[in-house]
Amino acid sequence: MPGPRFWDPDGARYGIPTYPYRLAPDGLATRRQLRAAGLRPGGQPIAAQILWHSRRTRSGPRAAYLYRTELALPVRPMTPAKRAALDRALAARRTCPTCDQDRGYTIPTSIGTCLTCADTPALAA
Numbered sequence: 001m002p003g004p005r006f007w008d009p010d011g012a013r014y015g016i017p018t019y020p021y022r023l024a025p026d027g028l029a030t031r032r033q034l035r036a037a038g039l040r041p042g043g044q045p046i047a048a049q050i051l052w053h054s055r056r057t058r059s060g061p062r063a064a065y066l067y068r069t070e071l072a073l074p075v076r077p078m079t080p081a082k083r084a085a086l087d088r089a090l091a092a093r094r095t096c097p098t099c100d101q102d103r104g105y106t107i108p109t110s111i112g113t114c115l116t117c118a119d120t121p122a123l124a125a
Helices: 031-036 080-094
Strands: 018-020 048-052 062-068
Touching: 031 062
Parallel strands: 018 048
Antiparallel strands: 048 062
């Protein structure tokens, strides 16, 4: 039997069925796994969760919610209007607010400008 810490298939301890990392039963998948299969949750409630400890975070266990694959719906197709809106949003993230040029990469939010403008002496002072 797996470690008892996160093994709660009936949901008595955590409120919903809970499994340790990599031990979820077949028929359940995360959002990312559904998307890779061309599916989406489609409004269904969370069926279970996976809990695990991460060495990177000390704030407690990490969680991934699981959905039933038989209730999942196909991903909605990308329409031309959605594609155009996505292209505009990504272009806005690549445009430097200082020099107003599309730099071809996402402008770092930590500095707020492109790397060329960040290296100028006027901004360094």
